[in-house]
Amino acid sequence: MIHDPMGALVDDALRDSCGEPRHPERVVAVQDHFVPAKDIESANLSKRLREFCSKWGVKHHYDVRWGICHVVLPEEGHAAPGDVIVGTDSHMPTLGALGTFSVGIGATEMAAALIMGKLWFRVPETILVKLDGSLPEMVFAKDIILKLISMIGVDGANYKALEFNGSILKVMEMDERFVLTNMSVEAGAKTAIIPVDDVTLSYLNGRLRRAPRPEYSDDGSHSDEISIDVSSLEPLVAIPHSPANVKPASEVDAEIDQAFIGSCTGGRLKDLEVAARILRGRRVKEGVRLIVIPASRRIYLEALRRGIIDILIESGATIGPPSCGPCLGAHLGVLAEGEVAISTSNRNFRGRMGHPESRVYLASAATVAASAVEGRIVDPRVIA
Numbered sequence: 001m002i003h004d005p006m007g008a009l010v011d012d013a014l015r016d017s018c019g020e021p022r023h024p025e026r027v028v029a030v031q032d033h034f035v036p037a038k039d040i041e042s043a044n045l046s047k048r049l050r051e052f053c054s055k056w057g058v059k060h061h062y063d064v065r066w067g068i069c070h071v072v073l074p075e076e077g078h079a080a081p082g083d084v085i086v087g088t089d090s091h092m093p094t095l096g097a098l099g100t101f102s103v104g105i106g107a108t109e110m111a112a113a114l115i116m117g118k119l120w121f122r123v124p125e126t127i128l129v130k131l132d133g134s135l136p137e138m139v140f141a142k143d144i145i146l147k148l149i150s151m152i153g154v155d156g157a158n159y160k161a162l163e164f165n166g167s168i169l170k171v172m173e174m175d176e177r178f179v180l181t182n183m184s185v186e187a188g189a190k191t192a193i194i195p196v197d198d199v200t201l202s203y204l205n206g207r208l209r210r211a212p213r214p215e216y217s218d219d220g221s222h223s224d225e226i227s228i229d230v231s232s233l234e235p236l237v238a239i240p241h242s243p244a245n246v247k248p249a250s251e252v253d254a255e256i257d258q259a260f261i262g263s264c265t266g267g268r269l270k271d272l273e274v275a276a277r278i279l280r281g282r283r284v285k286e287g288v289r290l291i292v293i294p295a296s297r298r299i300y301l302e303a304l305r306r307g308i309i310d311i312l313i314e315s316g317a318t319i320g321p322p323s324c325g326p327c328l329g330a331h332l333g334v335l336a337e338g339e340v341a342i343s344t345s346n347r348n349f350r351g352r353m354g355h356p357e358s359r360v361y362l363a364s365a366a367t368v369a370a371s372a373v374e375g376r377i378v379d380p381r382v383i384a
């Protein structure tokens with residue numbers, strides 16, 4: 001997978017190596033970060049990726065409108081259990097929720113992978129993360145993964161694989177599973193995986209382009225094990241400037257300027273649905289900007305059909321086109337100096353969503369929606 005911010009670099013690296021893609025039919029290109037183009041530089045990047053695709057015969061090219069790569073690949077059937085997938089984005093492990101081995105790589109490695117059709121990896125050790133219990137009201141996968149990151153730290157899983165298992169997975173839908181694998185990266189994980197089960201197979205039904213070949217861990221193959229009883233969790237927030245800096249939402253005291261519901265870990269249908277449940281019949285606080293960006297056009301369409309978008313707009317939200325949007329401070333909601341945002345995205349590093357003196361808090365869609373109503377960070381159970 002190659003996307004718009006990296007396509008030009010991959011093209012340069014290919015040219016420097018005098019090579020060409022061996023299997024263009026295995027390449028997927030997605031225009032998602034700076035779309036629709038926000039300035040001349042991003043327009044040029046998008047153009048370079050388009051030219052790359054036509055030059056090398058890359059047919060799976062998802063241009064402006066399709067959505068974010070980590071959402072589009074699974075939706076369009078490009079991630080099958082057992083696949084080894086590489087992509088020029090750090091959140092590639094998201095696809096591990098479908099039982100793939102998926103990792104992020106740089107442009108030169110991508111050039112090598114394209115030319116050779118293979119890459120070298122050291123097999124990562126696997127930490128088993130056992131999630132048992134039952135999720136309390138208004139507690140979601142985002143709260144579970146924030147809890148895990150706070151327990152092991154931003155380097156706690158460096159070059160390791162995180163495997164999620166336990167009784168909670170049996171009742172966890174795909175939209176939530178992707179949140180766990182996506183944000184494993186924020187704990188340093190090389191990749192993440194969830195064993196393929198009926199939930200995976202029913203999600204894949206009708207989408208897949210090839211037969212699934214699920215792989216399962218051997219007994220005793222994990223280097224470590226972490227258990228979390230999710231019954232004891234409450235809505236959590238990562239406070240600036242680290243995803244490991246986690247506190248209960250009820251203990252955070254912060255007024256907000258902007259609330260963002262979107263990104264590859266917070267713009268799925270489930271997130272929009274949960275937000276609409278809270279925002280129905282309520283108004284976003286005067287002075288707060290609520291920006292909602294469905295992570296793909298399929299999600300956008302489904303949210304329209306279900307009346308979710310109406311509820312969000314009536315509450316005062318602005319809806320943006322499927323893209324990464326403000327997640328990396330690119331466009332559609334960049335923060336000014338001193339501004340504070342709460343966001344369903346995955347990173348709150350200094351300056352991530354705009355000015356270095358802005359502050360970003362991370363939370364579930366429920367916590368973000370409730371905070372938009374109150375104008376300050378709150379535990380969503382106070383208004384749910």
Ligand SMILES: CC(C)[C@H](C(=O)O)[C@@H](O)C(=O)O
Binds near residue numbers: 005091
């Ligand atoms: C721009 C891209 C290379 C980057 C990444 O690899 O993660 C982005 O998606 C991010 O989330 O910071």
Ligand code: SF4
Binds near residue numbers: 324
């Ligand atoms: S939504 Fe954010 S985290 Fe995800 S790929 Fe885009 S910029 Fe990266």
